[in-house]
Amino acid sequence: MTTMPMIESDIHPAVDNPPLPVFLPDDQLPSREGDRIIQFREALREAMSEEMRKDKRVFLLGEEVAQYNGAYKISQGMLDEFGPKRIIDTPISENGFAGMAIAAAMTGLRPIVEFMSWSFSFVAADPILNNAPKMLYMSGGQFGCPIVFRGNDGAGGQLASTHSWCVEALYANVPGLKMAIPSNPYDAKGLLKTSINDPDPVFFMESERMLGDKAHVPEEEYYIPFGRARVAREGDAITLVSFGRPVNFCLEAAETLAAEGIDVEILDMRTIRPLDIESIIESVKKTNKVLVVDQSWPFASIASEVVTQICERCFDWLDSAPARLNTADVPTPYAKGLEYDYLPNPERIVDAVRSLVNA
Amino acid sequence: MTTMPMIESDIHPAVDNPPLPVFLPDDQLPSREGDRIIQFREALREAMSEEMRKDKRVFLLGEEVAQYNGAYKISQGMLDEFGPKRIIDTPISENGFAGMAIAAAMTGLRPIVEFMSWSFSFVAADPILNNAPKMLYMSGGQFGCPIVFRGNDGAGGQLASTHSWCVEALYANVPGLKMAIPSNPYDAKGLLKTSINDPDPVFFMESERMLGDKAHVPEEEYYIPFGRARVAREGDAITLVSFGRPVNFCLEAAETLAAEGIDVEILDMRTIRPLDIESIIESVKKTNKVLVVDQSWPFASIASEVVTQICERCFDWLDSAPARLNTADVPTPYAKGLEYDYLPNPERIVDAVRSLVNA
Amino acid sequence: MPQATAESSEQSTMNTAKADSQQSAVGQAPTAKTASQLPKEVLIKWLYDMQLIREFENRTMQAYQQAKIGGFCHIYTGQEAVAVGTIGCTNADDPVITAYRDHGHALARGMTPEACMAEMFGKTTGCAKGKGGSMHMFDRPNWLFGGHGIVSAQTPMGAGFAFSEKYQLEVIGIGKKKVTLCYMGDGALDQGCFHEAQNLASLWDLPVIYILENNGYSMGTAINRHTANAENLIDRAKGYGIRAAKIDGLDIMNIYNEFKPIVDDCRENSRPAFIDLKTYRYQGHSMSDPQKYRTKEEVDQYKDKDSIAKLCSDLMTMGHIDEAGWKSMRKEIADIVRGSVDHAENAPTPEPGELYTDVYANPEKNLSPTATYSHGTKNPLM
């Protein structure tokens, strides 16, 4: 098992070298196969509950997280177990409670801030971008900010333009923060546990559309290190780089493509900052072709960044221009059909791969 | 002279085809050479004043724009000319007054919102990102949002981390908005006049460090079309793509490089959305090498986007990987030396160009 | 029970230098009509509109359950008297803006049930051509500026419409004195931008009225758990020098009597106001709410004071309608609403190309690396 030493509240990691988490190599993590089938939302809950049992500095706050058991039932039962002082219902005051939680983190607590949706984080953009990621720097290393901001990101089901944001393209630009975007229940648990223990601010993105996804999640504790991509599927025709929900679109598209004899390799990045560029390079050196699949808008997106890093790091290994497939570059429409077309859905991936592979 | 018909307040451009601005071809714009030497801030003031004289729907609001004559003296004298109903001092309520101005734009007025600094726009991120650029879409074409948000962007002089934002990397991701970033007084006037007349929300970025820059600015009215880059310097060794303040760093670096026999071509993009990718392609086809110089942080920046579009559009013309040079990927430091090193300064450009050209 | 039953209403006088100008409004009082003095047609129209909303929402719920409607869908049932009563105090060209629980305001403002229902069905004949959905009811001809999903984002905009109308009158010299109504839920009280909006409205003398539809809950959070000093919200507004009143929102005649003078005064004297209107929603927060945070008894208590039943019985007492009339009105409405569902069912879905329209009013080239934009089809309401 991973040893994740408790960081004393009076030792600030920035002051001396912190006792960093010790991670097991990937092949020593508990198996992804098994029959403890639970939902994505339960995996998130388990991660938070396990950490809260071990460390009283950890608490959860957000709208409807307590008495309502979570707008999306992620925190179901947590109020009963941990009580109202640690599972805290907030007013609709994202700026206010995010700012409060940042201060709590500066003094050594470990807040988990739930945004019901990252779409609602814009009213809190100032504290989460100006304070959390910069406190360590501004204070010359005196105060860090060990905090997790988490919530639904990306299109839900027909939630239309103000409620369907992928904020990763915007926020990942900012140094000082880390960003994790799991695509499945197993990773959700392991990444969230790491996030809670990390001494830096972590932006953690979930998807309303995946909360009901089910998979085997080990009951034991495990921590997935940041910055290590997972090969979600091996193949040699082209590398698909993705993260979060669209990884599942890629997997679906891969089936169709396999039937046509096109074997794609799929990398699930798991974290965006840090970004496991080495794994991308390794795969590109094998396939010589790459498509980044990203559910954000294209302009200055994570996809643009990945394409750029590929150019910087393995340009000469490319057979053709590194490509991207994003959400359509329009506000999110309400109508079901339009919303489907808008997303980087499996059909669009299949089309894009076909034209890249056959070019 | 350009004919820019007044748009009737009861005709919404989205409803029928609007009377779009008619632009002269570049070579019919008034000359950039001349002896009417004024400051960048005066060019901005002239643009606003000219439009306000012609169109009563245009007004300016922001902190200290009226009685104080502007925190940076951009609006000096405008209160005297236009009175307090059109030059409006606001409280420090960016969310409130941006939201108000958006509503005013929906009803046909033409607000110019001054953010004393774009660094202060995060408290208004929700209205400027969720409402202004999406109103037309959300309302199915009923309400547009002809508004200009403008202010200082990027490092001032030692303003440190919360006051030195380059927001273009974040905000340019959002469809529905346009973005203009002039690098000199001539363009500042012509682009701002176009921005005020454009029926869509325009994010207009200035730089505290350039407000005192002087150049010839024609007294007559002229409109610079969006989406047309300017060749700021011709050369054949490499294409430097830039916009805003760093264009001037590029020009400075070009002198040093020319002395070494390296003739760089510099493109000043002028607008980011729309982005004049054709001019970039044209230049890259000539030089076969490109460096994007951007004063934002690198991750998912405009530079990443330009690199990506170059890959998409002229990959086969590249001799080497398209490169970028950004601000250092850290919060903005206060100390003078650190701040200088942090920026994409001429020395860093020279180094980067040398290693690309000599590779 | 988290919410007081506000039988009585209380009004403040404005706590500012503008107190003088208030006098003139008071001076007008004698000529003002009370609700019971209004023409029969007006009162009958209120009943009609309230019942229309109720019936419309019943059908909305049905359609949602049949998965014809998607996304978030917030039902207005129980609060009908608020939208109909307050809008009943305004002119047809006074700007109105509200949050996502907006079907009632849209219908009260005159949007056709077809346009409203088709929007939720995601059809081209919807008020936003299917691009907006339940939370985004916009109706330009009826001066309805949305339907906004971000809690409280409409409050600075509310001040903005008041500003705009004032600007047009005073600077451009067009238009007339208008009042803007800006609706908000109790949860919206806790957002910072509402504070900014109130300060701006008071500072700049903007004729905007913030109508707090105080249904006692922000999602599952009872008001006293989400906002401080919840029993006495009007004091906050007074802190900004804004006129404020608490009004029982279940009785439309009462709403008219108390609200109309405020509307007239705000219009005349160009000042903001804040109204704490006590109301109640019968349904859950949205269509996916198990409602464990309140008891059936509490809901029933409010249903006993149902605003439609109350108005109907008042109108019967006044002799404006009888059982037969009420029955035929309901039948007429039921037919119209069923018709709107049929219309929505049969209306066309947007062409795939509509994805890329209405993004820019001036869709020049190179605005996007991946999209080419164009103008959209004409909005059916225009």
Add this chain to the structure above:
Amino acid sequence: MPQATAESSEQSTMNTAKADSQQSAVGQAPTAKTASQLPKEVLIKWLYDMQLIREFENRTMQAYQQAKIGGFCHIYTGQEAVAVGTIGCTNADDPVITAYRDHGHALARGMTPEACMAEMFGKTTGCAKGKGGSMHMFDRPNWLFGGHGIVSAQTPMGAGFAFSEKYQLEVIGIGKKKVTLCYMGDGALDQGCFHEAQNLASLWDLPVIYILENNGYSMGTAINRHTANAENLIDRAKGYGIRAAKIDGLDIMNIYNEFKPIVDDCRENSRPAFIDLKTYRYQGHSMSDPQKYRTKEEVDQYKDKDSIAKLCSDLMTMGHIDEAGWKSMRKEIADIVRGSVDHAENAPTPEPGELYTDVYANPEKNLSPTATYSHGTKNPLM
């Protein structure tokens, strides 16, 4: 003149269910000391600190004019009694947070003039190792959490420190009852997050005191032009059920007498408060302010009521200090401050590599495409 001269102070009683618990605080009153009863050393220390701040700011302005200091620099001169007097009512480990006009708070909290001056000179011995500058004075050993540049961003954080201390006591079982002081300018009143912070503080019984340093101007905007009902700001706080008081901020003895009982009460009963402290800044908003918005006469009026002169004369009357003592104190301070400038001049500038430190506490690889991060040198204050 935009700002009332608040000779008198006014206090509210809390308008909430907590009113009962207030009684106990009142019960303690008899044991509380007034300022004049405090030990001589305490009062002399106040004078010392106030004069230290004034002298420090004189040197700061000089250094700024010599371009040794860059960026935005906001001078605290005139407001000394506020920082010294209010911090004088707290314990050394009560959290303090303020805005960008922060030199006074830093010194009053115990930061050395060297660390403060060196920070502005951008040197490694500065409190933020030269990375923060004038607006970002952080002092962990002295419980000072900044120095924040975004207007009002410190107000939710102020509630957060109060929350954290309460949490540590009640959940973890460590620490003790603390009060957080959160300073803000009058311009910060207009930001939405302050409203959110007040609501949260009241709702959750957080012992944070918002100290409005009401110097009558937000940059060049007089308070009545930027905030509504400016004469009566404490009513807003009362709207949230928050205890509020208006205190003359030019007389430090008065500040102590009025503020100390509030601090004790907030600590004991875990409740927030809001204090409208009338004060005045002698200098422009920042170093680049032509100050056309106010008259020399207005400035002089306030200088006539100078808080240092007042305290000094009070202490002379009380026999705590004489002319000679005052002179030698000023001399001592002048030497110390000059020493801090010398120190700052001679201290090393940061190594270029420091650019990439203190970005992450856990600087793992691949966090950036262009940078490699590492831990920074130890902060000199730690």
